[in-house]
Amino acid sequence: MIRKLLFMTLFLSAMPFAVYAVEPDEMLADSVLEVRAREVSKKLRCVVCQNQDIDSSNSGVARDLRILVRERLTKGDTNAEVLTFIHARYGDFVLLKPPFKPETYALWLAPIILILIGTGGVIAVLSKASRLTAITALNTDDERAVADMLAQDKKDRS
Amino acid sequence: MKRAIAALPILIALILGAFFLWGLNPDRDPNAIPSVLIAQPAPDFDLPTVDGVDVPGLSRSNLIGNPTPVVVNVFASWCVPCRAEHAVLTRMVERDSVRLFGINYKDKPEAARGWLEDLGNPYERIGSDLTGRAGIEWGISGVPETFIVAGDGTVLYRYVGPIVGSEAEEEFALALAQARAANGAGTGI
DSSP: OHHHHHHHHHHHHHGGGGOOOOOGGGSOSSHHHHHHHHHHHHTBBOTTTOSSBGGGOOSHHHHHHHHHHHHHHHTTOOHHHHHHHHHHHHOGGGBSSOOOSGGGHHHHHHHHHHHHHHHHHHHHHHHHHHHHHHHHSOOHHHHHHHHHHHHHHHHHHO | OHHHHHHHHHHHHHHHHHHHHHHHOTTOOTTOOOOSOTTSBOOOOEEOBOTTOSSOOEEGGGGSSOSSOEEEEEEOTTOHHHHHHHHHHHHHHHHSOOOEEEEEESOOHHHHHHHHHHHOOOOSEEEEESSSHHHHHTTOSSSOEEEEEOTTSBEEEEEESOOOSHHHHHHHHHHHHHHHHHHHHTTOO
């Protein structure tokens, strides 16, 4: 029951993200091409609203780009050719996944570097902790010494 | 080795601090879209005249071989800031003898005609971009946008938004002066 409810909540909360701005008159009759158009659109960022792909944006330019994508696919362009065409006009900015090149090294590598630093820190702290327990553990000589001291103490008191 | 590790948090703090300083700098506009057109030849486009307006249309060929840099302004009658910018552009044409070309972006021809009759027409040529396709060629994200194109057809400068207010006008005037100086320094094309 709880599992079902959880699933429902998850499903419903995911719903708003599935809303598209693509209007019926833009869609292509050829469903294969339309699916490809959606794939291409997912990689293109709306240049007005910026953190949406063009499929979920209602802006005029996003609509024009959607129509342009469909037009070029219909003319026989590959997905990559369409992306190249738009990239040539709007630059890296229009790609939701920016290419890996010197200007974007920081963007791509920062998470990896941060994870490495974090892992390094955790390992350093843990190894130090285990080294400390190793030092505090008593060996047999120590145990014997303690036993002797305790015996001596007992003798002194009596 | 131990000292190096001890310095690590300071190093990380410094890097993060520098990053935040850069990111929170009020002069930095995170919404600014860098133009890929700068220093590139003007895009290929060919627009007919706006129906009922007695200036010719605009195509790429009109931007090549001019003796001085020209200004290409993307505008529309439905664009509110364009109305304010219109006065600035008119002044530039009249006072600084700027050669101004227009791209009428996704506008109804009759609306554009009425707008130009109301406000006057400072444009030497106006291309009618009904579909917005030429706008995509220029990589615009909205109207108004204004470009400075060198005599040889190279795009030198792009201004996003209306050139209104002393700061914007000075910035644009400076870019135009630099474009003119660069053009004069060359062979005159």
